[in-house]
Amino acid sequence: MLTIKQRDAEGITILDLSGRITIGQGSAQFRETIRQLMEQGRNRLLLNFADVSYVDSSGIGELVSAYTTLNNQGGQLKLLNLPKRIKDLLRITKLLTVFETFDDEAAALRSFQ
Amino acid sequence: MQQRKPTVGLTIASDFHFVELAEIVTKHVAELVGFDEDAAGWISMAVREAVINAIKHGNKQDRNKPVEIEFSFNADTITIQVMDRGEGFDLADVPDPLDPENLLKPSGRGIFYIRSFMDEVHFSSRPGGGTIVSMVRRKSRKEGEKKDADH
Numbered sequence: 145m146l147t148i149k150q151r152d153a154e155g156i157t158i159l160d161l162s163g164r165i166t167i168g169q170g171s172a173q174f175r176e177t178i179r180q181l182m183e184q185g186r187n188r189l190l191l192n193f194a195d196v197s198y199v200d201s202s203g204i205g206e207l208v209s210a211y212t213t214l215n216n217q218g219g220q221l222k223l224l225n226l227p228k229r230i231k232d233l234l235r236i237t238k239l240l241t242v243f244e245t246f247d248d249e250a251a252a253l254r255s256f257q
Numbered sequence: 258m259q260q261r262k263p264t265v266g267l268t269i270a271s272d273f274h275f276v277e278l279a280e281i282v283t284k285h286v287a288e289l290v291g292f293d294e295d296a297a298g299w300i301s302m303a304v305r306e307a308v309i310n311a312i313k314h315g316n317k318q319d320r321n322k323p324v325e326i327e328f329s330f331n332a333d334t335i336t337i338q339v340m341d342r343g344e345g346f347d348l349a350d351v352p353d354p355l356d357p358e359n360l361l362k363p364s365g366r367g368i369f370y371i372r373s374f375m376d377e378v379h380f381s382s383r384p385g386g387g388t389i390v391s392m393v394r395r396k397s398r399k400e401g402e403k404k405d406a407d408h
Contacts, residue, residue, distance in 0.1 A: 167273055167276060168273045168276075200305055200306065200309070201309070201364075201366040202309070206363070211361070233370070236369075236370075237360075237370075239360070242361065
């Protein structure tokens with residue numbers, strides 16, 4: 145079960161994610177949210193993982209997919225408050241070298257300027 | 258090595274709805290036989306990825322084909338086998354997700370994660386058709402040593 149709440153700050157869309165991004169519903173819901181935001185022209189996204197309890201390889205795949213789609217269209221996707229376990233999943237697949245990650249929301253927002 | 262004793266088995270239909278059940282059962286079994294919560298979490302994630310592969314690539318989401326999960330253990334190890342009824346695959350055809358040209362591909366990380374979280378992983382063909390993924394994790398492993406070794 146994944147819950148996604150949307151906030152806006154300084155032209156940047158912040159998604160507060162809560163729950164699991166795993167194969168099936170969680171991954172599909174995440175993908176659909178990103179698609180809708182891009183349709184609305186919102187292409188500067190900050191994903192807040194503070195309350196994400198679990199991500200599997202399917203969820204990691206959705207993150208990568210969102211990152212490349214946004215990048216190809218001149219947008220940006222950055223990650224905030226990654227729990228250690230999820231950071232480990234990104235690190236061992238060398239994806240921490242790809243994603244910009246932050247532990248401080250204000251610093252993350254400033255980085256978009 | 259001490260002889261393994263089969264103790265717990267779980268059979269699910271090839272439906273992603275049951276993946277979480279396999280994950281939860283694995284975590285409980287691992288904790289029950291003495292792995293700490295962190296290690297049990299990684300073991301259950303390896304099994305989760307193996308079960309997803311069995312459903313998706315092995316049984317091709319045919320609900321009539323089961324995925325069987327068997328747990329056995331001795332004093333230091335837990336061994337888990339995930340078995341499907343698919344046509345099998347050639348490990349050599351699985352791309353390396355760390356290869357720069359694959360880094361941004363949305364799929365292809367499952368087997369890599371399984372190998373990272375477990376100490377031994379073997380793939381074999383099942384008599385009569387199907388793949389067996391056999392995974393071993395030792396209690397004596399220093400947490401993070403294999404994950405960090407890849408770094």
